Amino acid sequence: xxxxxxxxxxxxxxxxxxxxxxxxxxxxxxxxxxxxxxxxxxxxxxxxxxxxxxxxxxxxxxxxxxxxxxxxxxxxxxxxxxxxxxxxxxxxxxxxxxxxxxxxxxxxxxxxxxxxxxxxxxxxxxxxxxxxxxxxxxxxxxxxxxxxxxxxxxxxxxxxxxxxxxxxxxxxxxxxxxxxxxxxxxxxxxxxxxxxxxxxxxxxxxxxxxxxxxxxxxxxxxxxxxxxxxxxxxxxxxxxxxxxxxxxxxxxxxxxxxxxxxxxxxxxxxxxxxxxxxxxxxxxxxxxxxxxxxxxxxxxxxxxxxxxxxxxxxxxxxxxxxxxxxxxxxxxxxxxxxxxxxxxxxxxxxxxxxxxxxxxxxxxxxxxxxxxxxxxxxxxxxxxxxxxxxxxxxxxxxxxxxxxxxxxxxxxxxxxxxxxxxxxxxxxxxxxxxxxxxxxxxxxxxxxx
Ligand code: UGA
Numbered sequence: 001x002x003x004x005x006x007x008x009x010x011x012x013x014x015x016x017x018x019x020x021x022x023x024x025x026x027x028x029x030x031x032x033x034x035x036x037x038x039x040x041x042x043x044x045x046x047x048x049x050x051x052x053x054x055x056x057x058x059x060x061x062x063x064x065x066x067x068x069x070x071x072x073x074x075x076x077x078x079x080x081x082x083x084x085x086x087x088x089x090x091x092x093x094x095x096x097x098x099x100x101x102x103x104x105x106x107x108x109x110x111x112x113x114x115x116x117x118x119x120x121x122x123x124x125x126x127x128x129x130x131x132x133x134x135x136x137x138x139x140x141x142x143x144x145x146x147x148x149x150x151x152x153x154x155x156x157x158x159x160x161x162x163x164x165x166x167x168x169x170x171x172x173x174x175x176x177x178x179x180x181x182x183x184x185x186x187x188x189x190x191x192x193x194x195x196x197x198x199x200x201x202x203x204x205x206x207x208x209x210x211x212x213x214x215x216x217x218x219x220x221x222x223x224x225x226x227x228x229x230x231x232x233x234x235x236x237x238x239x240x241x242x243x244x245x246x247x248x249x250x251x252x253x254x255x256x257x258x259x260x261x262x263x264x265x266x267x268x269x270x271x272x273x274x275x276x277x278x279x280x281x282x283x284x285x286x287x288x289x290x291x292x293x294x295x296x297x298x299x300x301x302x303x304x305x306x307x308x309x310x311x312x313x314x315x316x317x318x319x320x321x322x323x324x325x326x327x328x329x330x331x332x333x334x335x336x337x338x339x340x341x342x343x344x345x346x347x348x349x350x351x352x353x354x355x356x357x358x359x360x361x362x363x364x365x366x367x368x369x370x371x372x373x374x375x376x377x378x379x380x381x382x383x384x385x386x387x388x389x390x391x392x393x394x395x396x397x398x399x400x401x402x403x404x405x406x407x408x409x410x411x412x413x414x415x416x417x418x419x420x421x422x423x424x425x426x427x428x429x430x431x432x433x434x435x436x437x438x439x440x441x442x443x444x445x446x447x448x449x
Contacts, residue, residue, distance in 0.1 A: 006030055012036075014036035014041050016326075020159040021152070023061050025185070033069045084182065086121045087104060087122050088152075089106075093268065097271040098127070098268060099125070111145070117144050127202070128199050128272060130202060146173070148179055149170075150169070150171055173195070209269075210265070210266060215249075216251075216254075217287075217290050218286075220289060220293045227429075253409060258320035258328070258331050260328040297379055297381075300424050304405075305377060310345075313378075315336060315339075315346060317387065317408075320332075331381060332359075336348065336362055346359070347375060350384075372395055377401065379407055393420075404422070411425075
């Protein structure tokens with residue numbers, strides 16, 4: 001890109017979306033000023049450390065150090081005279097389930113007067129209609145700012161890759177010139193750019209996430225029926241996903257979805273519909289299926305261990321998915337608190353996520369080998385690659401009972417059983433003989449004929 005095409009970009013919010021956006025635009029040659037209100041975050045970034053774990057991010061920040069500024073001061077951002085101001089603040093749910101836009105409004109209030117025309121680019125996930133309200137807010141303040149909705153589709157753990165190789169870029173604008181200017185920032189990525197109105201751009205983001213969640217809840221329900229009927233959901237998903245009309249993605253059955261986006265975005269869309277007078281029945285079911293799915297592991301443990309009181313269970317993986325340290329709405333949190341409530345001694349392990357402030361009463365282990373030692377069961381909650389070789393003889397011998405509940409279908413059931421473990425995945429056939437050998441037969445059980 002010639003130098004004349006290098007822009008100055010301001011970013012509000014140094015969270016996942018803000019930092020990845022900033023680092024990637026810097027990598028594309030632009031000058032970027034990232035502003036956040038949390039002093040610890042800015043201090044960490046100034047000393048070259050991203051405040052969370054994300055593949056390649058640290059290297060990207062380091063490589064583009066000269067083009068990146070981190071600040072607490074909105075004045076520093078204004079002094080750089082950015083042509084684009086990306087809003088990447090979080091929009092958590094309110095008690096009513098709507099998206100809390102207070103941080104977005106704080107940005108609108110704090111925006112300094114800039115020399116010349118600039119464009120406010122909304123990356124935060126917001127309800128449909130937000131753009132219109134923000135545009136009104138900007139004009140009430142008399143600011144000469146265009147408005148573009150440019151939702152983010154990156155997934156944690158592969159965020160840099162997703163930014164640099166997006167399936168599509170969505171640009172919704174009130175004014176064609178503003179939309180064209182934002183679209184031009186993404187042209188070097190050479191991917192489809194969907195240009196539309198602001199309302200549609202806002203809805204694309206919510207609809208895409210809702211559809212992904214629907215696929216997961218769908219395959220989780222199929223998994224539960226597989227368990228009741230002896231089919232194997234991994235094979236079913238493979239066979240279903242090869243249909244080009246359906247595709248293979250987001251058909252991995254497991255302990256349910258979590259994270260910083262799906263739980264809040266599902267509620268936000270449900271409430272957006274409800275506030276507009278529409279009952280979004282399918283989405284309500286998708287959410288309920290997910291809530292129940294997180295708890296099904298408890299029933300599996302009870303099937304093998306009977307009463308859980310006094311038993312020891314190792315929770316392997318705490319992050320809401322592999323490749324991230326993020327614990328927001330992680331299924332591990334639900335599982336841990338249910339197990340603790342049942343009187344279980346919970347041992348918890350994760351290679352990067354630190355849940356000490358969120359799970360009280362569990363023992364945290366630095367190595368998964370320590371978590372499973374003497375345990376009655378090991379539950380794979382997050383699909384960390386290092387757990388692939390869990391079913392080895394030294395682990396079997398170190399456990400009080402060699403039981404693995406595989407909440408992510410990470411392991412091969414035949415291999416695990418051949419290694420002398422009792423094994424249960426999600427939606428995979430379970431033999432009635434697969435319960436642990438030491439489960440005593442009731443004295444009055446009828447004799448097999
Ligand atoms: C998700 C979307 O994938 C991104 O496109 C979107 O930008 C982002 O939300 C957002 O709105 O900001 P993310 O939450 O980082 O990204 O993670 P995903 O990889 O989508 O996984 C979400 C949850 O679904 C995880 O708990 C994961 O374990 C679960 N999942 C995913 C399954 O249970 N099965 C699957 O087949 C896929």
